[in-house]
Amino acid sequence: MSDLKPITLYVHARGPNPKKVIIFLEELGVPxxxxxxxxxxEESYLAINPNGRLPAIVDPNNDDLTLWESGAILEYISEKYDGDNKFSPVTDKEKWQAKQYLHFQMSGQGPYYGQYMWFNFFHPEQVPSAKERYGEQIVRVFGVLDRILKDKEYLVGDRLTYVDLAFIPWDKLALGVLDGELAKKYDVENKYPNFYAWHKRLVERPSVTKAFTEA
Ligand SMILES: N[C@@H](CCC(=O)N[C@@H](CS)C(=O)NCC(=O)O)C(=O)O
Known part of the structure; x- marks a missing residue:
């Protein structure tokens, strides 16, 4: 990777979506x-991502390709920079499974967790029913993952792939939020042991520490 020019990665100071990309780049050692x-x-950033959200990348190794939406960025990094399939699916079957889980992460995990954060920390009024609704949705997703991970260590081919990595930041945020209030209220560790063990394995990775501290 030493002949590569560094990719420019636009991030949010706290937001979890850019951290998915940081974790994958760190794992691969891509600069x-x-x-x-x-x-x-701001106009200057809307010129990069008209959706006005983070992350986005500009890749000087590929004609300054500009890309936004974290799921698309992960797929791009996988195809472009994981030629040895260190963290990428190999067989056709696994590739489709990876797509399935990535779509689930992007549409079924991130947005629900994001709404939970919004109604707990940013919404100008207190809406208890919205807080309850999105808290329940988070726990529902924990349950889905727990079922998928029964007798499995990882989502695809029982080998760590970027799709596992994609779930980390939102799960970490949800489990840590309000001093672990959600985790305690729903007894996540005991009720969803497959999910909990998987998440614990994932957050121990140095790439995750890096994404949540330095990057
Ligand atoms: N679907 C988008 C969501 C991006 C998103 O909502 N990012 C948050 C940070 S985690 C953001 O940009 N927040 C700042 C804002 O909305 O202005 C993706 O996965 O890239």
């Missing part, structure tokens, strides 16, 4: 420079 965007609705 990157993080640029923290304070106001994602």
């Amino acid at each position: 990157y420079n993080s640029v923290v965007i304070a106001n994602s609705k």
